[in-house]
Structures are given as C-alpha cells and as structure tokens.
Amino acid sequence: MVELTIPRPDDWHLHLRDGAMMEGVLPHTARDFARAIIMPNLVPPVVTSADAQAYRDRILAALPDGMRFTPLMTLYLTEGTDPEDVAAAHSSGLVTAVKLYPAGATTNSHSGVRSLDVVMPVLEKMAAIGMPLLIHGEVTDPAVDIFDREAVFIDTVLDPLRKRLPELRITLEHVTTSNGVDYVSDAQANLAASITTHHLMINRNAILVGGIKPHYYCLPVAKRESHRLALRKAATSGDARFFLGTDSAPHVDPLKECGCGCAGIFTAINTLSCLAHVFEEEGALDRLAAFASLNGPTWYGLAPNSETVTLVKRAEPVSWPAKIFTGDGPVTVFDPLLPIHWEVA
Numbered sequence: 476m477v478e479l480t481i482p483r484p485d486d487w488h489l490h491l492r493d494g495a496m497m498e499g500v501l502p503h504t505a506r507d508f509a510r511a512i513i514m515p516n517l518v519p520p521v522v523t524s525a526d527a528q529a530y531r532d533r534i535l536a537a538l539p540d541g542m543r544f545t546p547l548m549t550l551y552l553t554e555g556t557d558p559e560d561v562a563a564a565h566s567s568g569l570v571t572a573v574k575l576y577p578a579g580a581t582t583n584s585h586s587g588v589r590s591l592d593v594v595m596p597v598l599e600k601m602a603a604i605g606m607p608l609l610i611h612g613e614v615t616d617p618a619v620d621i622f623d624r625e626a627v628f629i630d631t632v633l634d635p636l637r638k639r640l641p642e643l644r645i646t647l648e649h650v651t652t653s654n655g656v657d658y659v660s661d662a663q664a665n666l667a668a669s670i671t672t673h674h675l676m677i678n679r680n681a682i683l684v685g686g687i688k689p690h691y692y693c694l695p696v697a698k699r700e701s702h703r704l705a706l707r708k709a710a711t712s713g714d715a716r717f718f719l720g721t722d723s724a725p726h727v728d729p730l731k732e733c734g735c736g737c738a739g740i741f742t743a744i745n746t747l748s749c750l751a752h753v754f755e756e757e758g759a760l761d762r763l764a765a766f767a768s769l770n771g772p773t774w775y776g777l778a779p780n781s782e783t784v785t786l787v788k789r790a791e792p793v794s795w796p797a798k799i800f801t802g803d804g805p806v807t808v809f810d811p812l813l814p815i816h817w818e819v820a
C-alpha cells in the first residue's frame with residue numbers, strides 16, 4: 476500500500492448550480508475540498524454583490540450538517556456591471572473574483588461580454604484593487620474552428636488586454652492547449668491558469684471515436700493528444716502559476732444525451748483519485764500538493780488549508796457510482812476510461 480498525505484485541496488473553478496442540483500452535488504465537493512471558487516453562470520447569472528450574498532447563503536444552507544466548506548464567490552461580468560459594486564463586494568470579503576464569459580462562448584453565457592471596451596472601467600477598478608479576473612478564454616466568431624478558439628482568443632483578446640492593462644491579475648480558466656500553457660509560462664507577471672481533471676486524462680478521441688460520447692463533451696472542448704501532454708507537463712511541473720480548477724459542471728443526463736447536448740463534465744466525485752493516478756504516471760506524486768493544495772491559495776492570496784487529506788493506493792481498482800441521482804435527475808460521473816487505484820482514505 477502506498478499513501479500520500481497533502482494539505483486539503485481546494486477547487487479553483489467549480490459549478491455548483493442551484494436548488495436540487497446543488498443539494499445533490501455539493502456534498503461530493505465538500506467531502507474532498509475545503510474551498511472552491513464558485514462559478515456565477517446561473518440562470519439568471521450572479522451579477523451583483525446582492526446576488527452573490529444570496530447565492531452564498533443558499534450554498535451554506537445546502538451544506539449537510541457536520542461538513543465544512545467555504546464557497547469563494549464570483550461575479551458574472553456583464554456590460555452593465557457597476558465598478559463600485561464590484562469593489563465593495565471585494566473589500567468586504569464577500570467576492571473573490573470576477574468572471575468574464577465572452578457572450579455565447581459556453582453554457583449560460585448569453586449575458587456575457589460583447590465588447591471589452593464597455594467593461595474597461597470595471598477592469599481598471601479591479602486592477603487598481605488587485606482583484607482577479609477569471610476568463611473563459613475562447614472566441615465566439617463562427618468563422619473560427621472550435622478547436623482553435625482558445626489559441627485565437629489568446630492572440631486576439633487576452634494578449635491585447637494584458638498589454639492595455641498590465642496590472643490586472645488574470646486567471647486563464649480551464650486551459651486546454653499547449654498555446655495556453657506556453658502563453659502563461661512566458662508571462663512575466665499577473666497571469667495564472669487553472670487546469671481541469673478531465674483535460675489531463677482525455678483527448679478529443681474520447682468524444683468522437685467509436686460513436687459520439689456526450690459525457691466527454693465540455694468547453695473548451697478537449698483537444699488533440701499533444702495538447703493533453705502539454706497540460707500534464709504544466710500541471711505536474713510544480714510551476715506556481717498552474718493549479719487545479721476541476722470545472723466540474725453537472726448537467727442531468729437528458730440534457731447531455733440528446734440532439735444538442737450541454738457542455739460540461741461532472742468530476743467532483745473522483746477528481747482526487749484521477750489526479751493521484753496522473754501524477755503517479757508522470758512520476759510527480761511529490762508535486763500533487765503544489766497543484767491541488769498550494770499554488771491556488773498562493774495566487775489568490777490565501778493560506779493553504781491546515782487540515783490534510785490522505786490518498787491511498789489500493790491493490791485493486793477503486794470504484795465510484797457511475798451516476799448520482801439528484802432531485803433534478805441523474806448526473807453521469809466522469810469515467811476516466813482506465814482502472815484507478817487511488818482513493819481518499
């Protein structure tokens with residue numbers, strides 16, 4: 476038996492949803508993670524500090540007795556966002572960051588930003604107070620191939636924004652390409668990236684070979700193998716600019732298994748098992764703590780958790796439910812397509 480004890484991890488990009496779905500998924504995150512950055516793409520989105528306060532209260536009310544978990548709230552940037560409301564929400568400690576969705580880029584992003592010029596006053600205020608901007612980094616131009624949308628975003632939107640406002644601290648969320656890894660690695664300051672569990676484990680073949688597999692479809696869509704290898708190298712490097720954001724994004728099965736399936740993969744249950752597997756394969760178990768427990772807090776200006784979790788490698792493969800059953804319906808759990816021997820003790 477092999478064991479690994481690390482500071483209790485945090486999830487720096489998580490979709491908890493609301494209502495019955497939230498009640499169904501929250502305990503799975505709270506079991507393994509101390510804190511998570513909570514994505515604001517509800518319907519309607521979490522736009523104002525009052526929205527964030529109410530959503531935070533609903534999350535804490537849904538937390539089962541005896542579980543400890545701290546939701547770190549975000550605001551959904553719209554073209555009507557008030558810079559003063561954002562600044563007040565940050566200085567009071569209610570809100571950690573602001574999320575930028577290019578309008579139409581992903582699930583529930585229709586209220587997102589069409590023109591960065593319009594939101595510049597908000598971004599300037601955030602730069603002045605050191606509040607991070609979290610970016611879903613894909614262009615939405617229908618002429619751009621979906622597999623190129625992250626790389627084109629970096630060249631045509633992110634890089635110009637960073638030149639225009641170098642003091643703004645930016646997290647490039649769920650980075651999926653070697654272009655993204657290289658861009659973050661080359662940055663001198665004020666740029667970091669979250670990496671999901673599933674993008675370390677699957678490439679686009681998982682979605683398309685042998686039939687269409689909706690449970691492997693997410694945005695940004697998984698890319699070719701060379702990109703997955705670049706992500707694994709970055710995640711296991713120990714480089715403090717790369718950290719875990721699972722992007723666990725539950726949708727009920729009927730909304731995944733249909734003619735126009737939703738984007739999102741539900742990994743809250745088995746992320747730590749999968750990560751231990753990946754880091755062991757890469758000969759980097761000693762750097763799992765950096766990726767899952769240390770680099771994120773450093774970037775967000777927080778202390779690492781003082782509690783620990785222990786991962787144990789079993790002789791036999793471990794298992795988890797194929798689906799969970801929420802009040803909204805069944806949600807399929809990410810299947811990494813290979814036996815995993817690690818579990819949280």
Ligand SMILES: NC(=O)N[C@@H](CC(=O)O)C(=O)O
Pocket residue numbers: 490516581582583611692693694695722724725738739740
């Ligand atoms: N990642 C996804 O495929 N889906 C996310 C949205 C997002 O993070 O882009 C969701 O909210 O379902």
Ligand SMILES: [Zn+2]
Pocket residue numbers: 581611648649694695
């Ligand atoms: Zn996203």
Ligand SMILES: [Zn+2]
Pocket residue numbers: 488489490514722724
């Ligand atoms: Zn997401």
